[in-house]
Amino acid sequence: MAHITLSHVSKTYPPQRRGGSAVTAVDDVSLTVDRGEVFGIIGYSGAGKSTLVRLINGLEPVTGGSIEVDGTDLVTLPERRLRAVRQGIGMIFQRFNLLRSRTIAGNVAYPLEVAGVPRAERRARVAEMLDFVGLADKADAYPEQLSGGQQQRVGIARALAARPGILLADEATSALDPETTDEVLDLLARVNQELGLTIVVITHEMDVIARIATRVAVMEKGRVVETGDTYDVFTNPQTDTSRRFVRTVVRALPEGDALATLREKTDGRLFTISFSDEGASEARVFGALARAGVDFHLVHGGVDDIQGRVYGLLTIAVRGSDEAVASALAGVGPGVTVQEVAA
Numbered sequence: 001m002a003h004i005t006l007s008h009v010s011k012t013y014p015p016q017r018r019g020g021s022a023v024t025a026v027d028d029v030s031l032t033v034d035r036g037e038v039f040g041i042i043g044y045s046g047a048g049k050s051t052l053v054r055l056i057n058g059l060e061p062v063t064g065g066s067i068e069v070d071g072t073d074l075v076t077l078p079e080r081r082l083r084a085v086r087q088g089i090g091m092i093f094q095r096f097n098l099l100r101s102r103t104i105a106g107n108v109a110y111p112l113e114v115a116g117v118p119r120a121e122r123r124a125r126v127a128e129m130l131d132f133v134g135l136a137d138k139a140d141a142y143p144e145q146l147s148g149g150q151q152q153r154v155g156i157a158r159a160l161a162a163r164p165g166i167l168l169a170d171e172a173t174s175a176l177d178p179e180t181t182d183e184v185l186d187l188l189a190r191v192n193q194e195l196g197l198t199i200v201v202i203t204h205e206m207d208v209i210a211r212i213a214t215r216v217a218v219m220e221k222g223r224v225v226e227t228g229d230t231y232d233v234f235t236n237p238q239t240d241t242s243r244r245f246v247r248t249v250v251r252a253l254p255e256g257d258a259l260a261t262l263r264e265k266t267d268g269r270l271f272t273i274s275f276s277d278e279g280a281s282e283a284r285v286f287g288a289l290a291r292a293g294v295d296f297h298l299v300h301g302g303v304d305d306i307q308g309r310v311y312g313l314l315t316i317a318v319r320g321s322d323e324a325v326a327s328a329l330a331g332v333g334p335g336v337t338v339q340e341v342a343a
């Protein structure tokens, strides 16, 4: 069921100065985010992701198209009603955006104060949220006393305080190291699974998408150039932009000079072997080749975990008679695709 629906959404900013040109930051974007899913939006800097977020939470008006949240059309909504919709959408940011002069508890309480929630109820809710993000013992600390990962967990507690149905995460892990990123992504997964929120994750990092998003839209120059299940986009990207992002996670076949160098160093024929999680594994593929008695070794690639599913993309060099090689490769079993690397 659709939770957020964008139909032909555009946003054009007028020229910044006389003689300048208008910028179309979002260009005819249509997509649907289902209730309860984690939807990823990936693109390079300037692709229009942050603008899209500001349109979805009604902070800026669209210049074309329509946006529906929970069946309510934001475009025609008067400001007063828009505020209510905004309260149903929590946000977290790259720089956490905590109030430095307030304690951790004070930061989480802030949106509840704005919403006019009575004091006793506020305190109970703040305690509940700090407990959920594992920071109950930091209630009286100040943001600067916390690590980046802890500050982002406070950001999440604050975003959830007013019980939104949607959480927008704008580059929420981009300022964090890999280990802390994992912690925050685990927490977002819990927000999705245990609290049932719909989450939209904006990022320029494909491994964030691999870890958390069930579906992904790839943006470039204001447009969505590809949308699909995360696993499908990883294993079978349809556009150059998507392929470039996938390559940052999945070590695909080397190309150009790297491939030429590899050929020089390796004797034997090169094959790419790919498999998904339909019962295939690296061990089974290598086992089959070993039993066939051909000489082979792994020259490139590896096995990745995409949304909890296995995806293997290996390049091997094989030596042996054409016949032996053919019969060895035929024995790798179902679910495995073998392709010779063109000379």
Ligand code: ADP
Binding pocket: 013, 023, 024, 025, 043, 044, 045, 046, 047, 048, 049, 050, 051, 052
């Ligand atoms: P991303 O979040 O993917 O990095 P943005 O949405 O920030 O991309 O920006 C998309 C394009 O829109 C960029 O060319 C940017 O310069 C332009 N842009 C964003 N906000 C404004 C604004 N308020 N006024 C004018 N141009 C803007």
